[in-house]
Amino acid sequence: MSETNLDAADAAAPTSIDALLESDVDGLLDAPQKPTKVTAADRLERAFLEVVEFRRTHGRVPDSTTREIAERKLGARLDGILANEEKIAALKPLDEFGLLETPEAPASIDDLLGDDELDLLDDESGLLDVSDLPVRKAPEEADSVAKRKKCLDFDRFEHLFKTKHAELADGTAQIAQFKGLRTVTEGRFFVLNGVMLFVAEVGETREMIVGGKPEQKQRLRVIFENGTESSMYRQSLSIRLFEQDGQSVVQTGLSDAEEILEGDTASGNIYVLRSLSDDPQIAQIDNLHKIGFTRGTVEARIKNAETSPTYLMAPVEVVASYRTYNMRASALENLLHRVFADVRLDLTQADRKGRRYDPTEWYVVPLDVINQAIHLIISGDIVNFEYDRSAQRLVAR
Known part of the structure; x- marks a missing residue:
């Protein structure tokens, strides 16, 4: 009985290796699969998907400055990705929330402050409100607006600018709002379009007919820190300082009426x-x-x-x-x-x-x-x- 059964088993046994593998329906003889090698691209995608998951869960991007370590780590990771154009290009297909979109540069000061949702920069004092300023006019071609030219004796004035910048740096001088025509006097410093200027001379008063009316004017010798000079009228410099948001350079703490006017707060x-x-x-x-x-x-x-x-x-x-x-x-x-x-x-x-x-x-x-x-x-x-x-x-x- 036992011999008959053994013969039957022999008859049913596979006759080759291929037949043996084909009969392994449960995969007992399968060779173990080698783990797939993780590439740098895989690690980058996994790292970014963690940021995406944070955005999906919390409804906002992670903050790289928070004290919460886990969130800070994700925020720093996103900052690093945004600083690398190649990473941005590689991850674009995974960016379902637009995390990699680069915002357009603001076109104006209003646009710059437009995202202040908490109103932290609310301009109660009107510092940034220019609605009441006069409309900027096109430059006039006559002598009222003199052309700048190279200052041939700039070495006489260069040390004055260096001294004034040093005073600004150590706090003995400061930038203040321009106070009007009466402050445009010989020896005063102003800042026009980010360039410091020095009123070296105020010429004699001349009476001129402007718009059918007599008007007193004085020519100036104005030295700019970039090595140029101009002979514009005193009134013209005052108008430019007003229209182009110029500032005065004044001594810190000085209460003279010419520097800080009565009523200033x-x-x-x-x-x-x-x-x-x-x-x-x-x-x-x-x-x-x-x-x-x-x-x-x-x-x-x-x-x-x-x-x-x-x-x-x-x-x-x-x-x-x-x-x-x-x-x-x-x-x-x-x-x-x-x-x-x-x-x-x-x-x-x-x-x-x-x-x-x-x-x-x-x-x-x-x-x-x-x-x-x-x-x-x-x-x-x-x-x-x-x-x-x-x-x-x-x-x-």
Whole structure:
């Protein structure tokens, strides 16, 4: 009986390897599959899909500045992708929420502030309201608008501009709103379209007939810091300063009526600080500055800086200070923060109690560029510029 069964089994057994594999309906003899190699493209897609999933779940993009570590990591990942055109092109098919779309540059100051959903930059003082300013006129061809020419003795004046810039940097001088024709006097400095100028001479008064009426005019010798000069009329310079949002350069704290007029209201102080920290991770950073605003004095604001995380738990040095009048200085401060957002200090520290914190309002940017940005914001021209972190300067968009 047993022999008969064995013969039957032998008869049913496969006669070749191929037949054996074909009879393996349960796949017991299948060779294990080798794992597929994960490529860099696969890792990039998986990383981006985590960002997409965050957007789907929370209805917003992850914030790279939040204290929530997981979200901050995703936000930083998205920032890195947006900085690389090749990654953007590779991930476009997976971008169901338009996370990789590049916003158009704002065409005006209104567009720049248009996304201020929390109304943080509400212009209560009318700093940015130009509706009441006179309409800019086309330049006149007559002598009322003199042509600029090269200043052949500019070496006589160059040191004056360097001194004035140094005063602006150390806070002994400041930029103020232009106060009108009566302030256009010999020896005064002004800023026109971001260029500083010096009134070197005021000529004799001449009576001229303008529009059928007699009018007294004085020729000026105006020296510009770019090495040119002009002999425009005193009234013409005043008109240009008004129409093109020019500013005066005045001594800080001076109460003379020619500098700060009666009825002007001080609105606060914009200040720029340098850290005196001996912490190696702070001390080794060149051009690290804090841009802040206070309604009181800067000295009171930075008192006991070494005990405050806001000031990196170390003493600070004031390298520039601007007293602002008849304007909302906090709006100016916020605009500066926007201009330099790409170079904000990314650092986590611990205070004396061991609590972790991320300092804000600290930026890695040269002081002269901060000063230039302030002038451009006041003039409204900042919408035409952006900060180039590699070149460390403001460049045209």
